[in-house]
Amino acid sequence: MSIVSRGFRGRRDDGADPARIPPGQYLTSDFPVLSAGPTPHTPLEEWTFSIVGEVDEPRSWSWEEFRALPSEEVTVDIHCVTKWSKLDTVWEGVSVDTLLEGIDTTAEYVLEFAEGGYTTNLPLEDVTGGKAWIAFAFDGEALAPEHGGPARMLVPHLYFWKSAKWVRGLELRATDEPGFWETNGYHDYGDPWREQRYWGD
Amino acid sequence: MAGAALLGRLTWQPAEVVEVVTETDRVRTLAFDVPGWPGHRAGQHVDVRLTAEDGYRAERSYSIGSAPDGSRIELTVERIEDGEVSPYLTDELRPGDTIELRGPVGGYFVWEPALGGPLLLVAGGSGIVPLMAMLRVRAAAGSNADARLLVSSRSWDDVIYREELDRLSGNGLRVVHTLTRSQPPGWTGHARRVDAEMLAEVGPGPAERPRAYVCGPTPFVEIVAGALVGLGHDPVAIKTERFGPTGG
Numbered sequence: 001m002s003i004v005s006r007g008f009r010g011r012r013d014d015g016a017d018p019a020r021i022p023p024g025q026y027l028t029s030d031f032p033v034l035s036a037g038p039t040p041h042t043p044l045e046e047w048t049f050s051i052v053g054e055v056d057e058p059r060s061w062s063w064e065e066f067r068a069l070p071s072e073e074v075t076v077d078i079h080c081v082t083k084w085s086k087l088d089t090v091w092e093g094v095s096v097d098t099l100l101e102g103i104d105t106t107a108e109y110v111l112e113f114a115e116g117g118y119t120t121n122l123p124l125e126d127v128t129g130g131k132a133w134i135a136f137a138f139d140g141e142a143l144a145p146e147h148g149g150p151a152r153m154l155v156p157h158l159y160f161w162k163s164a165k166w167v168r169g170l171e172l173r174a175t176d177e178p179g180f181w182e183t184n185g186y187h188d189y190g191d192p193w194r195e196q197r198y199w200g201d
Numbered sequence: 202m203a204g205a206a207l208l209g210r211l212t213w214q215p216a217e218v219v220e221v222v223t224e225t226d227r228v229r230t231l232a233f234d235v236p237g238w239p240g241h242r243a244g245q246h247v248d249v250r251l252t253a254e255d256g257y258r259a260e261r262s263y264s265i266g267s268a269p270d271g272s273r274i275e276l277t278v279e280r281i282e283d284g285e286v287s288p289y290l291t292d293e294l295r296p297g298d299t300i301e302l303r304g305p306v307g308g309y310f311v312w313e314p315a316l317g318g319p320l321l322l323v324a325g326g327s328g329i330v331p332l333m334a335m336l337r338v339r340a341a342a343g344s345n346a347d348a349r350l351l352v353s354s355r356s357w358d359d360v361i362y363r364e365e366l367d368r369l370s371g372n373g374l375r376v377v378h379t380l381t382r383s384q385p386p387g388w389t390g391h392a393r394r395v396d397a398e399m400l401a402e403v404g405p406g407p408a409e410r411p412r413a414y415v416c417g418p419t420p421f422v423e424i425v426a427g428a429l430v431g432l433g434h435d436p437v438a439i440k441t442e443r444f445g446p447t448g449g
Contacts, residue, residue: 002258003215005251005300007293010259011285024250024260026285033419033443036309038426038436083248083260116436146423184308197248198306200210 016087020077022192025085031138031147032084036180039145040115040166047150049134050169051099054107059099060169063150067136069094074133076156078163079192081181091154093135096127096170107172111179112153115166120179122155122162122189124172131157134167159190159197211303213250214238218298219273224361228327229291230266230277235302240269243334244311244414244442247276247304251286261286264330264416264442265305266362268337277361279327310442312414314339318346318373319405323395323425325353325417329361331442332416336369345373349411351403353395353421355382377403395421397428407433416442 016027050060061069073092079085110124126132135154136143143149148165155162161181182188187196195201216233223229246264267275280291294300312320312335320339322332329352339348354360357380366376379391379399391399405411413434415425422443430436 002213002250002252003299003301004254005289006298008251008253008259008289010251010253010257012257024248024258026259026261033423035441035443037441038430038439039423040436082262146419181309185306198211 020087021085022079023195024197025079025083025192028084028086030084031086032080032082033146034080034082034161035146035165036118037116041145042115042150042166044150048168049099049151051103051172052169053111053172054105054174055103055172059103061099066094066134066151069098071095071136072133074154074156076154078156078160081159081161081186081190081197085192090139091133091135092137092140093133093151093154095130096132096134097130099134099170100128103172105172107174109173109176111171111173111177112162112164112167113169113171114164115168118164118166118180119177120153120162120164121177121182122158123176126158127153127155127170131155157191159187159192161186162190211306213301213303215299216274216302218294218296218300221295224277225359227280227291227359228277228361229280230275231290231294232267232273232275233300233302234272235274236272238272238274239305241265241274241305242308242311242313243268243338244331245305245307245334246331247274247302247306249276249286249290250301250303251289252301259286262306264334266330266333266337268334268341277327277330277333310414310416310440312338312412314342314344314346316412317344318348319409319411320346320348321403321405321411321413321429322348322350323353323400323413323415323417324350325395325421325425326355326359327361328415328417328421328442328444330416332414333362333365335414336366336374339374340369340372347405347409347411348374349403349405350374350376351379351395351399352376353379353381353417356380357385357388375403395425395428397432400425400428401432407435410435410438413439414442415439417444419443
């Protein structure tokens with residue numbers, strides 16, 4: 001039941017398949033930026049990626065070691081909670097499955113942690129089985145710092161704040177721990193197709 | 202705590218336009234009456250939803266510019282020429298029209314008088330809107346917390362809330378303008394893009410540990426937040442809100 005906005009027609013000239021645009025989203029060809037603070041610039045020689053928490057032994061990769069892992073190119077649609085969606089974005093990254101290979105865990109949740117203390121939480125099954133990557137390139141170029149470079153999470157089936165910029169590791173957890181936006185009014189899970197933007201959605 | 206968000210789902214509510222104020226050529230303030238509005242914190246935003254006659258819908262987010270005032274809230278909207286929603290809001294809406302909104306949303310880019318000062322607010326263009334809510338809340342609370350506002354506008358005629366900023370100045374608030382494209386005759390203020398030197402002059406310096414809030418277009422925020430870090434401000438004390446060139 002909604003109220004018709006007198007004289008509003010809308011644009012609708014995107015030519016995109018409406019089945020690819022989640023409710024409340026609009027298409028953009030730009031790549032807007034949403035960050036809570038300044039863009040960090042960590043030198044690559046100081047960069048590491050770690051897997052900690054409910055694991056037999058924590059693991060850590062230097063940038064060089066990380067880049068030596070097998071990577072894949074993925075083409076995915078991304079959806080930001082601030083309402084823009086971008087289709088057919090091309091990334092290159094290391095699958096989270098690759099990083100978790102040989103790790104024995106009973107964890108059911110994961111907390112992504114990033115530069116500056118940013119965190120975001122999700123069920124472990126949402127980052128395994130070919131659903132998530134640590135991406136280091138966008139459109140064939142090294143990922144720009146304002147977009148999360150040198151490397152960011154890529155979890156395209158959830159709102160994009162679940163894809164932490166400047167990600168530095170994963171904490172595997174037995175329990176769910178709300179992350180940064182999740183404690184600031186945003187939904188715990190964030191499925192764009194169910195429009196889970198905010199608390200209570 | 203984000204107030205009403207704790208109480209359950211943020212539902213779409215009818216919002217009747219009660220006043221339209223022309224701020225600049227491209228910017229209008231829309232005042233709405235939202236029965237049952239739960240109140241908000243300075244810096245929060247709302248989602249706006251428009252529905253065409255055939256059911257087509259468009260949603261966007263806009264910062265709230267007003268301090269809490271019963272069931273009245275104000276959004277200040279800049280018209281994006283090729284935008285889908287903003288030209289409708291700025292050019293078409295008039296008193297008596299009703300749209301839908303839900304909110305308030307956001308628990309991070311917020312300030313309230315209890316947090317005190319010093320406060321460093323840096324606005325690029327219509328990025329001033331959530332910062333104005335902070336200054337209005339500050340004034341309404343009778344706070345004289347040390348606050349500095351640096352506003353970057355294209356020209357004197359593009360300064361949003363110009364007269365009110367004049368009135369609010371004093372009582373611990375210092376407002377500094379920079380005009381990046383054109384300046385009126387006799388202008389003695391800043392006439393360039395915000396840089397580290399300007400930020401250092403506006404202060405407060407890192408030793409005073411101000412809470413910094415930076416809002417504007419992405420390139421503006423990147424430069425300002427980066428310069429503040431370069432001056433020695435704690436990155437954790439710098440909160441940013443960006444809007445892209447798309448928006449709409």
